[in-house]
Amino acid sequence: MTLTDVRPAGTRRGPARNRSRNRAQNRETLVLLLPALIPVLVLSVGPLVYGIMLAFTDARSGRNTETSFVGLANFGELLTDGDFWESFRIGMVWAVSVTVLQFLASLGLALLLDQDLRLRGFARVLALVPWAMPPVVIGLMWRLVYHPDAGILNAVLGTDVDWLNDFSVALPAVIVVGVWMGMPQTTVVLLAGLQNVPKELHEAAGVDGAGVWRRFWNVTLPQLRPVIVAITSLDFVWNINQFSLVYVLTQGGPGGRTRLPMLFAYEEAFRYGFFGYAATLGVAITIVVLAVLGVYLWRQMREAD
Amino acid sequence: MRTALKYLALLGYLVFLAFPLVWLLSTALKTPQEMANLDPTWIPRHPTLANFADAFGEQDIVGSAARSLVVALASAVITVLVALPAAYALARYRSTLNKIAIGWVLVSQVFPVILIIIPLFMVLRRLELVNTLPGLALVHVTFTLPFALWMLQGYVRAVPRELEEAASVDGAGRLRALASVVAPLLVPGVVATLLFAFISSWNEFLFALVVLKDPEVATLPLTLVKFTGPEGVVRLGPLAAASLLATIPSLVFFAIIQRRLRSGLMAGAVKG
Structure with missing residues (x-):
């Protein structure tokens, strides 16, 4: 509809006028973008390019170590590194489950918050709390919940499980915390999207006799689609790159069962000092993420047409 | 009926969102003796603010x-x-x-x-x-x-x-x-x-x-x-x-x- 229509302005005008108008616009755009681009160039683009270059070197920590170009050697090593593949598998399980569960839970909550219910204000505030909390605090808090002796979970369930140290339970336990932590952003974005759906569309559909479910499916969801695609993509990227939460919860344990790719890379870089190898890991994860997102976005766009 | 279901769902969300926070608060108000006693309860038996003073003092x-x-x-x-x-x-x-x-x-x-x-x-x-x-x-x-x-x-x-x-x-x-x-x-x-x-x-x-x-x-x-x-x-x-x-x-x-x-x-x- 009109809000998502991104056709360039002036396509229906004469080509000559269009061109001079575009040139003037480009100049204006440049002036507006420059203040934002300079810091990004200096502190974000530059280091990133440098970081990618490091992936092809044997750089180590320490000021005076010599660094030499090693080509694709790091990538070769990575492909035969069993620890990396295990970490990669865990990372995918984590990122996909958290993203999907986060989206479903948040959509449900956003729909509820969009209704005229009692306790709605309270629920809205409560739903934002995890967002306001530092991941470090969230990690510490859930460690208290999961604590085998002093934790409330075992007391309530009557179980005797060491949630964060059990080989089979640790990853699901960490995933629950991931969903809890990421729900606010997703809910807020989806709720904002819901509130931007014109009420007239709903009323019109209602007059035409569409029920609640059909109105949701045929009116709300299509209107919400750009928002959904954007937030689930971002959630996936954030989740695969998660570090702090799991670092505080388990430090990657037990026996590496929750060692997400970023924890693995962090250890390589800052425990063992292999800057080059850690950068290679980063590049590899980037390639995978781009591939996954590419397929996802391409499918979404094809369906949207 | 539909409203009741909505409230039930909302309640579920509230519990999921709130219980870790409540537990954090509960733990913060417990005495070291109660923490050592391995029978955790929601409500501290002898609520104390000493932990907060400790937190300020130690770091x-x-x-x-x-x-x-x-x-x-x-x-x-x-x-x-x-x-x-x-x-x-x-x-x-x-x-x-x-x-x-x-x-x-x-x-x-x-x-x-x-x-x-x-x-x-x-x-x-x-x-x-x-x-x-x-x-x-x-x-x-x-x-x-x-x-x-x-x-x-x-x-x-x-x-x-x-x-x-x-x-x-x-x-x-x-x-x-x-x-x-x-x-x-x-x-x-x-x-x-x-x-x-x-x-x-x-x-x-x-x-x-x-x-x-x-x-x-x-x-x-x-x-x-x-x-x-x-x-x-x-x-x-x-x-x-x-x-x-x-x-x-x-x-x-x-x-x-x-x-x-x-x-x-x-x-x-x-x-x-």
Whole structure:
């Protein structure tokens, strides 16, 4: 509809006028973008390019170590590194489950918050709390919940499980915390999207006799689609790159069962000092993420047409 | 019936969202003796505030909280000031540059921080900004900027171009149209972006871990993690208390902004 229509302005005008108008616009755009681009160039683009270059070197920590170009050697090593593949598998399980569960839970909550219910204000505030909390605090808090002796979970369930140290339970336990932590952003974005759906569309559909479910499916969801695609993509990227939460919860344990790719890379870089190898890991994860997102976005766009 | 189901669902969400928080509070109010007694209950038998005093005494909680606040406020304001003009340009004009910029926004989200953290550390070391709060604030700005841009350009795009054009037709100049029509509609978006930038800086742990080596400049997350060091059951009370204290300033800030977010400006404008 009109809000998502991104056709360039002036396509229906004469080509000559269009061109001079575009040139003037480009100049204006440049002036507006420059203040934002300079810091990004200096502190974000530059280091990133440098970081990618490091992936092809044997750089180590320490000021005076010599660094030499090693080509694709790091990538070769990575492909035969069993620890990396295990970490990669865990990372995918984590990122996909958290993203999907986060989206479903948040959509449900956003729909509820969009209704005229009692306790709605309270629920809205409560739903934002995890967002306001530092991941470090969230990690510490859930460690208290999961604590085998002093934790409330075992007391309530009557179980005797060491949630964060059990080989089979640790990853699901960490995933629950991931969903809890990421729900606010997703809910807020989806709720904002819901509130931007014109009420007239709903009323019109209602007059035409569409029920609640059909109105949701045929009116709300299509209107919400750009928002959904954007937030689930971002959630996936954030989740695969998660570090702090799991670092505080388990430090990657037990026996590496929750060692997400970023924890693995962090250890390589800052425990063992292999800057080059850690950068290679980063590049590899980037390639995978781009591939996954590419397929996802391409499918979404094809369906949207 | 349908309403009852909705309330049931809402209740489920409330329980899921609230129970870890309640447990954190409960733990913070328990005596060391009760923590050692391995029969946890929701309500402390002998509620005490001693854990909070312990938290203040043992680590520099207040100092690191102040440092976190300064870094987060500075980086939030700078981020929005830098991002707003660019976001407007990205949303309203089409050009090669803006395709590159949008591409960068997406790409920068995809790259894992590990890829930025090592070289950024080296750059800051050269600029002698390692171990300084401005250094960390700068890193947080660049870390937050791409997503702030993305958010803001979405809000600009949501302001119907027709409104702006209508203002121009009515005789308002370009800047006046921006100031009197677009700006008020953007307020909720700008506030939301400020909120996002503040919280992400306040929460940030990994960059702080790498940039701030010196305990004397440590931000709150760093101080808290150090607090967990050698941890027996008895130490969990002060840890919970410190965690609660660490969350308070952020929650307060959130609450202030939350009220402004509710002014539903868009609804009125689109209906017009």
